[in-house]
Amino acid sequence: MITSTQRVQEIIDVEPEMQVSVLAPKHDHLMNSGWPWRGEVEFEGVDMRYTEGAPLVLKDFNLKVGGGESVGIVGRTGSGKSSVLLTLFRLMHIHSGTIKIDGVDISSVPLEILREMIATSPQDSIIYEGTLRDNLCFDLSGGGDAESDQQAWKALEIVAPELAGRFSQQGGLECDLGGGASLSEGEKR
Ligand SMILES: Nc1ncnc2c1ncn2[C@@H]1O[C@H](COP(=O)(O)OP(=O)(O)OP(=O)(O)O)[C@@H](O)[C@H]1O
Numbered sequence: 001m002i003t004s005t006q007r008v009q010e011i012i013d014v015e016p017e018m019q020v021s022v023l024a025p026k027h028d029h030l031m032n033s034g035w036p037w038r039g040e041v042e043f044e045g046v047d048m049r050y051t052e053g054a055p056l057v058l059k060d061f062n063l064k065v066g067g068g069e070s071v072g073i074v075g076r077t078g079s080g081k082s083s084v085l086l087t088l089f090r091l092m093h094i095h096s097g098t099i100k101i102d103g104v105d106i107s108s109v110p111l112e113i114l115r116e117m118i119a120t121s122p123q124d125s126i127i128y129e130g131t132l133r134d135n136l137c138f139d140l141s142g143g144g145d146a147e148s149d150q151q152a153w154k155a156l157e158i159v160a161p162e163l164a165g166r167f168s169q170q171g172g173l174e175c176d177l178g179g180g181a182s183l184s185e186g187e188k189r
């Protein structure tokens with residue numbers, strides 16, 4: 001219980017991000033027009049470092065990805081691949097350069113719009129304590145109705161038929177995953 005208190009205290013001490021709830025009227029058109037329209041991403045001369053005075057992690061980084069294009073970024077461990085994504089969500093501030101999505105400089109887009117309109121799959125997979133259903137239907141309604149159960153099961157059958165087969169022997173969506181202890185890394189994903 002004291003650990004929970006400590007965590008809350010740590011969160012209280014986090015400096016709030018700028019602009020989190022500023023919804024300038026000039027951005028209404030972005031929301032209403034369905035931005036990003038094509039998904040073209042452009043990095044121009046981006047420099048980023050994690051802390052003041054530390055060496056640059058991204059140095060004059062340039063990249064142009066067309067809308068609908070799939071691109072793999074490869075590099076040794078620690079070379080900065082995940083850091084590129086952090087800048088795209090503005091989780092880290094860039095020191096210089098610009099990042100544009102469909103020609104819109106993301107530094108001018110309110111954070112809540114930016115982060116609602118793009119998505120990422122994290123490197124680490126997380127399994128929550130609870131049942132398979134708890135882990136597949138984690139929207140606020142909590143799932144549990146017949147329709148969302150059916151959708152979740154169908155999705156599982158498409159993505160991982162062998163897992164669906166295994167879970168169907170163990171109570172289906174009711175199966176307790178025990179925090180993922182008996183799943184491989186790939187199966188968690
Ligand atoms: N929160 C952080 N604070 C300070 N330095 C960091 C932080 N996160 C990453 N770094 C450093 O930034 C550099 C790039 O890390 P990054 O996580 O982008 O690498 P990566 O290419 O994704 O590696 P991997 O293939 O192992 O996932 C590394 O030198 C790393 O030590």
Ligand SMILES: [Mg+2]
Nearest residue numbers: 081082083123
């Ligand atoms: Mg990484």
